Amino acid sequence: MDSKLLELLVCPVTKGPLIYDREYQELVSRSARLAYPVRDGIPVLLEDEARPLTDDEIEHWAAAA
Numbered sequence: 151m152d153s154k155l156l157e158l159l160v161c162p163v164t165k166g167p168l169i170y171d172r173e174y175q176e177l178v179s180r181s182a183r184l185a186y187p188v189r190d191g192i193p194v195l196l197e198d199e200a201r202p203l204t205d206d207e208i209e210h211w212a213a214a215a
Contacts, residue, residue, distance in 0.1 A: 151177075151188065161186075162195050169211060178203065180211050 151170045159168050161179035168177040168186070176185040177193055184200040185207075186193060203211075 151191070151193075155193075159193060159195065163197055169214075178207075178211055180208060183208060 151172075156168065156170055156177075159177065160166060161168055161182050161184070163182040163184065164179060166179060166181040168179055170176075170188075171178055171185070174185070175188045177188060177195070178185050179200075180203075182200075183203045184197070185203055186195050186200045188194070
């Protein structure tokens with residue numbers, strides 16, 4: 151994921167920042183508690199395509215911040 155692109159992207163639900171998870175190819179919104187998929191290098195920022203984050207994942211991303 152291009153770092154400049156990541157700086158421009160925001161969560162479509164909360165308008166908050168996104169964190170790129172390379173291992174799972176997802177953009178994580180801690181504030182919305184959602185993970186948006188990145189398919190073939192293209193972020194899919196649709197709420198219907200996002201998966202909810204687990205409590206453990208929320209704690210992991212909070213600690214990483």
